[in-house]
Amino acid sequence: MKRKYQDQDDVSRYLRxxxxxxxGARRIYEGQLAVLGSHPVxxxxxxxxxxxxxxxxxxxxxxxxxxxxxxxxxxxxxxAGFVLGAVTAAMGPKAAMACTIAVEEVIGTHYDKQAKSLKxxxxxxxxxxxxxxxxxxxxxxxxxxxxxxxxxxxxxxxVIQAGCRAAIKLAExx
Numbered sequence: 001m002k003r004k005y006q007d008q009d010d011v012s013r014y015l016r017x018x019x020x021x022x023x024g025a026r027r028i029y030e031g032q033l034a035v036l037g038s039h040p041v042x043x044x045x046x047x048x049x050x051x052x053x054x055x056x057x058x059x060x061x062x063x064x065x066x067x068x069x070x071x072x073x074x075x076x077x078x079x080a081g082f083v084l085g086a087v088t089a090a091m092g093p094k095a096a097m098a099c100t101i102a103v104e105e106v107i108g109t110h111y112d113k114q115a116k117s118l119k120x121x122x123x124x125x126x127x128x129x130x131x132x133x134x135x136x137x138x139x140x141x142x143x144x145x146x147x148x149x150x151x152x153x154x155x156x157x158x159v160i161q162a163g164c165r166a167a168i169k170l171a172e173x174x
Contacts, residue, residue, distance in 0.1 A: 016171060098148065
């Protein structure tokens with residue numbers, strides 16, 4: 001049964017972009033693990049990847065429940081996420097963590113805005129709030145693993161965050 005919200009267009013857009021984002025996030029961590037799989041930080045990366053997989057599974061179920069199509073660019077998010085993760089990991093574990101900080105800051109803010117706009121839609125808002133908190137936990141893990149100490153961190157952070165914001169705008173529409 002298709003659920004109805006006050007603004008179904010907003011909910012459809014939210015689910016589409018969030019599904020795309022979680023697909024990309026999982027692939028970022030898979031790319032990092034392809035390079036850093038035997039590094040001591042790999043266990044933290046696996047933890048974050050596993051949470052992203054849970055988020056992705058949730059959004060796949062919600063897309064079906066609300067009869068919302070996924071982003072047509074899903075194959076791109078799949079590849080781009082892996083490349084971003086692998087490239088930053090190849091630059092070293094601090095750079096991989098810098099990538100995580102940059103991505104999760106944008107996503108945490110993104111989920112927070114969505115959850116606030118859905119007040120009154122308690123179940124979906126609560127899911128978004130929980131995911132926001134887990135994304136911000138990932139940011140904090142990355143900070144604890146010296147992501148802010150990566151060479152070129154300020155530039156890397158700005159570039160990755162600009163890419164994330166552009167991806168959000170694209171995935172909402174396509």
